Every structure is written in C-alpha cells, then in structure tokens.
Amino acid sequence: MSARAGIIVTGTEVLTGRIADRNGPWLAEELRTAGVDVAHVLIVGDRREDLRSALLFQVASGVDLVITSGGLGPTADDLTAEVVGEVQGRPSELDPDLERRIGRIVDALLARRGWRVDPAATAASTRKQALVPRGAAVLEPVGTAPGLVVPAGGGRSGPPVVVLPGPPAELQGMWPAALADPAVERALAGRAELHQRTLRLWNTPESELAATLRDLGPTLGGLEITTCLRGGELEVVTRYSPAAQPAYDDLVVAMQAAYPGALFSADGRTVDDIVAEALLARHLTIATAESCTAGLLAGRLTERAGSSEWVLGGQVVYSNAAKRELAGVPQELLEQVGAVSAEVAAALAKGARARLRADLGVGITGIAGPGGGSPGKPVGLVHLCVAGPARQLAREVVLPGTRADIRTRSVTLAMHMLRELLDGIPVQHDHGRARRDSNPQPPDP
Amino acid sequence: MSARAGIIVTGTEVLTGRIADRNGPWLAEELRTAGVDVAHVLIVGDRREDLRSALLFQVASGVDLVITSGGLGPTADDLTAEVVGEVQGRPSELDPDLERRIGRIVDALLARRGWRVDPAATAASTRKQALVPRGAAVLEPVGTAPGLVVPAGGGRSGPPVVVLPGPPAELQGMWPAALADPAVERALAGRAELHQRTLRLWNTPESELAATLRDLGPTLGGLEITTCLRGGELEVVTRYSPAAQPAYDDLVVAMQAAYPGALFSADGRTVDDIVAEALLARHLTIATAESCTAGLLAGRLTERAGSSEWVLGGQVVYSNAAKRELAGVPQELLEQVGAVSAEVAAALAKGARARLRADLGVGITGIAGPGGGSPGKPVGLVHLCVAGPARQLAREVVLPGTRADIRTRSVTLAMHMLRELLDGIPVQHDHGRARRDSNPQPPDP
Numbered sequence: 042m043s044a045r046a047g048i049i050v051t052g053t054e055v056l057t058g059r060i061a062d063r064n065g066p067w068l069a070e071e072l073r074t075a076g077v078d079v080a081h082v083l084i085v086g087d088r089r090e091d092l093r094s095a096l097l098f099q100v101a102s103g104v105d106l107v108i109t110s111g112g113l114g115p116t117a118d119d120l121t122a123e124v125v126g127e128v129q130g131r132p133s134e135l136d137p138d139l140e141r142r143i144g145r146i147v148d149a150l151l152a153r154r155g156w157r158v159d160p161a162a163t164a165a166s167t168r169k170q171a172l173v174p175r176g177a178a179v180l181e182p183v184g185t186a187p188g189l190v191v192p193a194g195g196g197r198s199g200p201p202v203v204v205l206p207g208p209p210a211e212l213q214g215m216w217p218a219a220l221a222d223p224a225v226e227r228a229l230a231g232r233a234e235l236h237q238r239t240l241r242l243w244n245t246p247e248s249e250l251a252a253t254l255r256d257l258g259p260t261l262g263g264l265e266i267t268t269c270l271r272g273g274e275l276e277v278v279t280r281y282s283p284a285a286q287p288a289y290d291d292l293v294v295a296m297q298a299a300y301p302g303a304l305f306s307a308d309g310r311t312v313d314d315i316v317a318e319a320l321l322a323r324h325l326t327i328a329t330a331e332s333c334t335a336g337l338l339a340g341r342l343t344e345r346a347g348s349s350e351w352v353l354g355g356q357v358v359y360s361n362a363a364k365r366e367l368a369g370v371p372q373e374l375l376e377q378v379g380a381v382s383a384e385v386a387a388a389l390a391k392g393a394r395a396r397l398r399a400d401l402g403v404g405i406t407g408i409a410g411p412g413g414g415s416p417g418k419p420v421g422l423v424h425l426c427v428a429g430p431a432r433q434l435a436r437e438v439v440l441p442g443t444r445a446d447i448r449t450r451s452v453t454l455a456m457h458m459l460r461e462l463l464d465g466i467p468v469q470h471d472h473g474r475a476r477r478d479s480n481p482q483p484p485d486p
Numbered sequence: 487m488s489a490r491a492g493i494i495v496t497g498t499e500v501l502t503g504r505i506a507d508r509n510g511p512w513l514a515e516e517l518r519t520a521g522v523d524v525a526h527v528l529i530v531g532d533r534r535e536d537l538r539s540a541l542l543f544q545v546a547s548g549v550d551l552v553i554t555s556g557g558l559g560p561t562a563d564d565l566t567a568e569v570v571g572e573v574q575g576r577p578s579e580l581d582p583d584l585e586r587r588i589g590r591i592v593d594a595l596l597a598r599r600g601w602r603v604d605p606a607a608t609a610a611s612t613r614k615q616a617l618v619p620r621g622a623a624v625l626e627p628v629g630t631a632p633g634l635v636v637p638a639g640g641g642r643s644g645p646p647v648v649v650l651p652g653p654p655a656e657l658q659g660m661w662p663a664a665l666a667d668p669a670v671e672r673a674l675a676g677r678a679e680l681h682q683r684t685l686r687l688w689n690t691p692e693s694e695l696a697a698t699l700r701d702l703g704p705t706l707g708g709l710e711i712t713t714c715l716r717g718g719e720l721e722v723v724t725r726y727s728p729a730a731q732p733a734y735d736d737l738v739v740a741m742q743a744a745y746p747g748a749l750f751s752a753d754g755r756t757v758d759d760i761v762a763e764a765l766l767a768r769h770l771t772i773a774t775a776e777s778c779t780a781g782l783l784a785g786r787l788t789e790r791a792g793s794s795e796w797v798l799g800g801q802v803v804y805s806n807a808a809k810r811e812l813a814g815v816p817q818e819l820l821e822q823v824g825a826v827s828a829e830v831a832a833a834l835a836k837g838a839r840a841r842l843r844a845d846l847g848v849g850i851t852g853i854a855g856p857g858g859g860s861p862g863k864p865v866g867l868v869h870l871c872v873a874g875p876a877r878q879l880a881r882e883v884v885l886p887g888t889r890a891d892i893r894t895r896s897v898t899l900a901m902h903m904l905r906e907l908l909d910g911i912p913v914q915h916d917h918g919r920a921r922r923d924s925n926p927q928p929p930d931p
Contacts, residue, residue, distance in 0.1 A: 054714035054723065056524055057682075058511020065529065066503020079501055080536050082529040084510065087712050091525050098543045116696040118712045147693065154691070162697025208715075210887055237502075246599070248592065251561040252607025267532050267563050269499035270653075278499065329781075329802065333931040335788035336774075336781025339802040343780040346856050346889060354808030356801055357774065357784040359931060363799030363842055367812070380931070397808055409931060411791050442655055444791060486778040486804060486825070486854060 043282075044077045044106070044232035047099035051111040051121055052207060053086035063209045064110040071216060076232035080104050087118035096128040100199045106228045107200050108219075111207030113186035115166030122189060125202050126174030130195020133172040139179055139187060140171035146185050178222055180205075183214035190222045201228055233282065238289060240277040240296055241306040243457055250275060253299050260295075263288050272453045274312070305460065312456045313341065319463035320351040320401075325429075327459075328399035329355030330368040330389035332380065333407040333423060338452045349486060353397040358389065368392030368404075379418070381406050383435055386424035394428055401462070402428045403455055407440075409447045423451045427458040429466060434458050489522045489551070489677035492544035496556040496566055497652060498531035508654045509555040516661060521677035525549050532563035541573040545644045551673045552645050553664075556652030558631035560611030567634060570647050571619030575640020578617040584624055584632060585616035591630050623667055625650075628659035635667045646673055683734060685722040685741055686751040688902055695720060698744050705740075708733050717898045719757070750905065757901045758786065764908035765796040765846075770874075772904075773844035774800030775813040775834035777825065778852040778868065783897045794931060798842040803834065813837030813849075824863070826851050828880055831869035839873055846907070847873045848900055854889045868896045872903040874911060879903050 048065050055062045065082040072079055080102060085095040092112070099107045112121030126133045144167045151158055170186055173179060180188030189204035201224045205212045219225060242250070247270050254266060263285030269276045277296070281289055293307055306315065320327060329339045339355040342348060356367040361380055364370040369392040370385055378384045389404025407423030414420035421440040426433060436458060440447045493510050500507045510527040517524055525547060530540040537557070544552045557566030571578045589612045596603055615631055618624060625633030634649035646669045650657045664670060687695070692715050699711060708730030714721045722741070726734055738752055751760065765772060774784045784800040787793060801812040806825055809815040814837040815830055823829045834849025852868030859865035866885040871878060881903060885892045 052714065053710075053712040053725075054721065056514060056527060057518065057723075058514045059721065059723065060714060060716055061506055061511070066506070069501060069503045073502065079531075081540060082501060084527040084529070086524075088710075094547060095526060102539060114696075114713075115693050116699065116713050151691070156691050156694070158691060158694050159697060162700070163693055165700065166693045166696055210891075246596070246601050246603060248560050248608055248611040249601070249603050251559070251611050252604060254561065255607070255610065265498075265533075267498040268559075268561050269497065269505060271505055276499065276504065278502075278504065280498075328808075331781070334785070335797070335931070336776070336784035336800060336802060339781035339804075340779070340785055340893075343802075343804060344890070349804055352780070352804050354802045354804045354812060355781060356812070357781060357788075357799045359784075359788060359794055359800075360798045360842070363773075366842065367799060367801070397805070397811065407931065413931070445789070446655070448785075486780070486852065486858070 043235050044229045045080045045104045046072050046077050046106040046108060047080050047102055047104040048082045049092075049095050049099055049107065049109040050082060050084045051087060051092060051109060053088075053118070055111070056084050056086040064205075064207065064212050067209065067213065068108055068110070073235065073237060075220065075229070076234050077106070077229055078235065087112060087120060089120055089124060092120060092124045093128060096125060096202070100128060100193075100202070105200055106225060107202045108205065109202060110205050110212055113170065113188070113204065113206045115169055119169075121204055122172060122174065125189070125191050125204055126177070129174065129191045129193050129202060130197045131174035131176050131191060133174050135168065136171050136173045136179065139173065140167055143167045143170050143182060143185055143187065146182055150185065178224065180215050180218045180222070182211075184208055184211040186211065188215045188219060190219065190224050192224045201225060235280055235282060236286070236289070237278060237280045239306070239309050240279075240293070240304060241311070242275040242277070242300055242303040243305050244273060245275050245300060245303045247275060250277070253296070257292065257295055260291055261288060264292060272450050274453070305457075312453070312460055313344065316456055316459045316463065317345055317348065317351070319460070322468050323463065323466055325400040325463075325466070326351055326353050327401040327403070328353045328393040328397040329403045330358055330393035331355065331403075331405045332358050332364065332389070333409040334405050334448050334451050334455075335359055337448055338403060338405065338455050341452055341456070353399050356393060356396070364389070368396065381408055381418055381422060381424060383424050383426070383437060386426040387428070387433065387435060390426040390428040390433065400430060401459070403459065404428075405451055405455060407447070407451060409444045411444060421447050423447065423454075425451065425455055425458060427455065427462050429462050432462065432465065434462050488680050489674045490525045490549045491517050491522050491551040491553060492525050492547055492549040493527045494537075494540050494544055494552065494554040495527060495529045496532060496537060496554060498533075498563070500556070501529050501531040509650075509652065509657050512654065512658065513553055513555070518680065518682060520665065520674070521679050522551070522674055523680065532557060532565060534565055534569060537565060537569045538573060541570060541647070545573060545638075545647070550645050551670060552647045553650065554647060555650050555657055558615065558633070558649065558651045560614055564614075566649055567617060567619065570634070570636050570649055571622070574619065574636045574638050574647060575642045576619035576621055576636060578619050580613065581616050581618045581624065584618065585612055588612045588615050588627060588630055588632070591627055595630065623669065625660050625663045625667070627656075629653055629656040631656065633660045633664060635664065635669050637669045646670060679728055680725055681728065681731070681734070682723060682725045684751070684754050685724075685738070685749060686756070687720040687722070687745055687748040688750050689718060690720050690745060690748045692720060695722065698741070702737065702740055705736055706733060709737060717895050719898070750902075757898070757905055758789070761901055761904045761908065762790055762793065762796070764905070767913050768908065768911055770845040770908075770911070771796055771798050772846040772848070773798045773838040773842040774848045775803055775838035776800065776848075776850045777803050777809065777834070778854040779850050779893050779896050780804055782893055783848060783850065783900050786897055786901070798844050801838060801841070809834070813841065826853055826863055826867060826869060828869050828871070828882060831871040832873070832878065832880060835871040835873040835878065845875060846904070848904065849873075850896055850900060852892070852896060854892045856889060866892050868892065868899075870896065870900055870903060872900065872907050874907050877907065877910065879907050
C-alpha cells in the first residue's frame, strides 16, 4: 500500500467554476511520481466554516498528508493559514522576521512594475501574510506569500498539513521545499512506487472495451484499470505495483490483439506526440487553412517547444473572401458547392500546402453552430482534408455537442488524420535531411 | 440562508488530472441561478472505499442535496449507482423495463455508427446499467446511462442524492428532469435568491485592491466579496441577498471612483464581450497575423456564435517565410530588426489589415520559449500592435510563466489593446451600416 494524500483547493472562484483549478491535477501528478496516491481532491470556497469542515474531513480520512492550495493572499477572504492553525491546534502569531522578508519582496515587486501604493496598505497586507501557526515550518515565498508545513499540535494526532499558495507558478516553485520538509518526509516514509501506464484507442465503443476487459478478467490481478472516453479517444489507464508488471504486459499483448487498428498508442504518447515525432523524423513541414476551427489546429500544432521545425504557418479563412484571397479557393467553387463541402476542404488543404510550399496541408471547413445549419448541412457538419505529397485523406463528419465541442473535436479528428497519413509515408533520412539543411528554420517563436 | 448542495465528481481520470472536470463548475453555476449555494466539490477516483467516504462526508455535512457525476458507464470501474444505494440504505436491483429501454438505445447507437459488437457483451453492459437502488427515481437516459434520484432509506435521514452521468452533454441534458423530481424539489424548498455580480479590473495590484476593500469595510455589510487575479485581470465577485442591494450599489460607486481607468467592466461583461460588442456596434471588421500565439487569438475571437459578422480571418505566420509571404513583412526588416520587434509587430498588424481589407489588424510576435531567448530578447518578450483606420497601439512586454502561460497572456493583452483602441473610435451608425449592407457576410462557419 502506498502512502496517501488528500488535497484541498480553496477559492470561491474555483468552486463556482469561474476559473478552472490547475493545482489539484498538478499536485496529483507530482504525488503520483513521488509514489503517493491521492484519495480525494476537495474544492471549497473562501468561507471559514466550509474550509474548516473540509480540513476536518481530510485530517480524519486516514491519509498520511493533507495539502491545501490558495487562500494565502492579502485580502480578507484569504483564510487558509489561520483555519489550518485552528484545526491543527496551533494558533497563529506574527513572525517579525518573515514580515521583513515579505516586505522586501513586495517593495521590489511594486518598484519593478512602477506601481505606487499607499505604504500603510502594503504594510497591513504584509503583516497579515506573516501570521504563522505556532510551531509551523515556513516555506519561503516564491511570489509574496509564504507556504507552511503545519504538524498536528495541541494534543491532536493526525497528518501534517502542507499549506501552499494558489497561483500555479508559486505553488509549483514551492513544492520541492515542501517535499523536503522533515515532517512531510516522515509522513510519506511508507510510500511505495506505483506505475501508471496508458493505452489510447481511437474510434472504439466503450461497451466493446468493457466486454474485452470482462473477458480478460481472470488475468488482470493487481491492475487498477480505469477507462475514459473523450473527444473520440478512449483512454485505458492502469495503475499497478511493480510486482504486477507481468500482468500488465499480458494486458498490452491482449489489447494489441483485440484492437489492431484502433490502439494507436501503448507507450503513453498522445496523438500530438505521435504527429510531432512523425513530422520531425520525416523532415516534413506542415501548413493549415482553417475555417470553423479558426486557428485552433495551428495553435495546437505549436503547443510544443520546437514546433517551428515543422510548422510553417497557416491561414484562418473565416470569411469567404479569406478563403479566396488567402487560400486561393476559386469563387466558382464556393458558389457551386458552398463553403462547407469536401471540395472546399480539399482546396483549402491544397492552398495551405502551395502557399507556404509545405509538405503537408490541412483544410477544415464546417458549421460549428449554433446557427447556420440547414437540413442538407446541419450544425456539426465538418469536412476535413489532409494532403501530402503523394496522397490525401478526406473525412466528412457530423459532430455532436456545443460550438466549442464541435471545434475541439474537429481539431482532434484532424490530428488523427495527420497521424494516419504520416503513418503511410516512409522515413527517408538522407533525402529529407539534405533538403532541410539547405533551408534551415529559425528558432521557435 | 439559501439551500446548500454538495457535489461529488467521480473518476480517476479527473482525480489524477488527466482530464479537467467540467461538471462541477457547470453544476455550481446552475445551482447558483436556482438559488442554491454549493458548499464543497469533492473529486474522488473510481475506488469503492474512497467513493463511500466521500458520500458519507457529503451526506453528513448538513447540505440539503448531494449531486454526483460520473461512474454510470458499463465498465467495472463504474460504481456510483451501487455505492450510493448502499450509503442511502437502498440495495440495487434489476429494473427489467429500464433494461429494455437502454437496450433499444444502445442498438440504435451501434447501428448509427456502423459498429459491430458481440451481442452478449452489449447485453451484459446494458444489464449493469439497469441496476437501480430500490425505491430510487430513474431519470431517463440522454446518452445510454440513466440518472437516479436516491432518497435516504432504510431508516436513515439525510439529503437525497442525485446521480448523474459523467459526459457533460448527458449530465446537462438530464439536469432539468433532476430539478423537477419531487424529492429534489422538497429538498430545495427553502432556497432564497442570491445575487452574484462581478467587477473586472485590468492591471491593478491585488494589495491595492485589498487596501481599498479594508477602507470600505464598514459599508460592506451583507456582501460576500472574493477576489481573484488571473492573467493580469483582477476579478471582484460579490454575492449577496437582495436586501443587500444598496450596499452593493455603494461598493460599485466607490470602486468606480477608486479605479477610473482600471475598472473596465462593472456589468459582468468580459473583455471578450466588450470587444465583440464594440466591433459589432461600429460595424468594423478585424483580421489577425500571429506568430508566437499561432492562431490562438483568432480562435478566441471566433469563440462566440455570430463572430463571422466581424472576424474576416487571419494568418499564422510562424516561420519567417510565412511572415514575408502571408503578411507581406519585408525581408530586409526581418534581417535588420529581427522577427521579434516592434517594427515587425506593426508590419504584421498592417499586413493583416491590408490583406483582407479589414478595418482593424492585430500583429503579435514574441518568444514563447522555453528555448530561443537571448540576453537582448529574453523568453517571454512579446511585441503586440493593434492598428485601426486612424490610430494604432503598440506594446512591448516580458511575460512570466510557461510557454502556454506566455501565449495565453499575450492573447489576453491583445484583447485589452483592442478594447482600448475601440473605445477611442466613435460609433457611427449610418456610415457603417451603409458600408456593411453592400457587403453582407455569410452565416457563421
């Protein structure tokens, strides 16, 4: 059994959905690689009683460590340090030396940004952030707020609580110091390594996978398997202790036999990884021409560092004028078959290739809705075309969901079409390298 | 006091951060508009004991209603219905009529997609999904999984548990039926309206806002104020009962006096709303030319339905060749000042305008990193230019954070520059309308 942790994410803005929490997922992944399992993530607003009950639940839930994020700022709704101190039996008191250190950081920050603020206001904010539960260890600020490690005190037993700031950059910067704290090290001493591996399938019904896993049942001992369908991809994530490695290897062999076409990744790589590596290995470049997705495919292709090696650029051809003038789609074609058609998708892919002399071109045109649909061309209808030097792939789909769903799903479908096209192009080291060396790319924007 | 609810989001894929939860935020917002406050959102993996302890916590936490999402599928890790039944004292039993209804839905789904699946496997999946806690109300499937309303039974007291499926479209489609269920209506009978209003400030330090709110303290009775800094925007969200409306009106007046330039929205509108409405009111069109953001600004400008009224298109000028050939940036300029420069940002904005004869053009060029920086041009350096018919705005910034942070923050900064430029352009109804009527836009892609 590995060590277990509970996470509390504070913030009314997270609870009410105004901002998406990034700290819970990040901490869960860091803990996993440190051999610590997460039992629960609890999101709670900036209300004293709700925060207290969340802490009492986590502290009593049998976990080895509790971690909080957020609520360490200067405003009155920042309650975490104080409430954690109460729950752990350690009342807060001013740490004058910490107050001076925070003061210096705030002064430097304000000077750098050229902001003029009332000194009394700054001093009050600084003093609030220097209130520390008695006996807690201070984690030095990465931004302006210090973190804390607060062991159970005042006759209480239970896990220590690690208190981290809400801004992701500050939380992440402080995490190594938190893990190195002696109380945290003691709490996690019993941790055992836990592997996590992912299989990814494209275009496979979940009920079929469920049947496969039921049939394999007897051979799956020691594997914790979870499945998740999203945007047409089915993820099978397995967690297991090192002793169960043979059972996992058997699962992979069985899945490869059952889903020879659909299982596109057994080594953790995403479709984004596969497409980027395939383009790089083949020394091929790519350009896009997007209507309904309006730049989202180009944005996704350039998410990774180094993508200027293969992405030349693209066009957002939202209006018909842009389709004509940027991608060279003939006006007659737009009039004859309409902007949302297989012919225009192919013309966009061809135009994207030609315009930037890219090896691969992608064209996407569709109706993301909610308006603009008709009986013959409903909302969700999307035509895609991926064109290479020797071959092109075309798809017509009617996607369900909201405008955002249809756009995101179209981009994912384009990624899988790229994966398929690239899979059919052999890697030719010498030829490609010679061509690219004569036309070097600048560093990444 | 309004009615309160607790939410449990199940799924190891959510707990471990592999996918971002969309259901908790959506439910929180729906509940808020229904006058129900959310106390906690608890995320839990697909493990029986963890799900049980999460349910026991929520049921005992004093809330009026508990809502779960996820864990209703056909695979063995889908445990929710069964565990909710146990916690509520209602063992599960097969509902044969529901089994037939699900069977028909699954058959139709498989036929539509042309998938061939072993009938025995399908039948087993269907049977599992038709197991219902005794005495629970069934919410008819929107996808294939039914939802449930499970009141406390077997001598237990406590709130009813509403069990909803995990796919957001299914959960959202089922929600009206859940709210109309008699047990849910009874549980929420005591609810009272709660207003929520948002003030948005640009480029304001949080410590200054904290001081302003401290000074206003005595006049803020009955207001629950939370603040949140993200991407350079500071959000001040206030929740209050209708009786506190005068106190909120006073807060708005005081904030407008304290932050005349920075307070850009007091009516809930986002910068996206303001820019879209300003373009529409002025009958102006826009085009983009993006290097480091690579289509993300165009993607954001087209997020809303109807944006084809003002977005003509754009260019993703990732390589220098694309900057030259798509946006017409002179090669000499690229050689003299480099691709990341104020001059090239201005040339991109100008090129974007000219190429599509748009009224407004935006140029963005920068170093998103992590590589490609130099002492003179560090990672995070971004030049932006927003050009209109009579005036242009330029900004040079060095943004902190990851590659993704730098790209997202650049897009937000461009939105605020557009807001500022548009604010200086008067609305001229007749002139603009005449021009646009002679050149109508097609419906949204």
